[in-house]
Amino acid sequence: MAIAGPGGVDDAIAAGLDLDGTPIPAEMLSLYREVMDLESQRARSGVKKSMRNRIVKTGSKHFDQQTLDARLKAAGWEGLKDKEIAFFYGA
Structure with a gap:
């Protein structure tokens, strides 16, 4: 999977694949998504x-x-x- 630009890593995560094409373990994806969901709810300071x-x-x-x-x-x-x-x- 070719990764470039600011959204490249996000695209790889969404696909569930590491840069070498191997699957990202479900437990890692689950924790990542949980933390990112919590972060999306956090109030911003500016x-x-x-x-x-x-x-x-x-x-x-x-x-x-x-x-x-x-x-x-x-x-x-x-x-x-x-x-x-x-x-x-x-x-």
């Missing part, structure tokens, strides 16, 4: 905060710490927090 969180989580995989920090600030958000740096960059 779209911009959620956007920033997603940028930090995903951006840390693609940008070094200094670049991501600068890009966040340039866009008008707060720079990386100490706990984010420790978690995503191990510093």
Whole structure:
């Protein structure tokens, strides 16, 4: 199964298949769906905060710490927090 783009993993989960084509165990799918259902019911604190969180989580995989920090600030958000740096960059 070819996975690409932001919805690729969701498509694979919906199909119940791992990237190598093997089935995902029913227990794993059940727990995942239960947690995602609970998450879908959780109140949100704001779209911009959620956007920033997603940028930090995903951006840390693609940008070094200094670049991501600068890009966040340039866009008008707060720079990386100490706990984010420790978690995503191990510093």
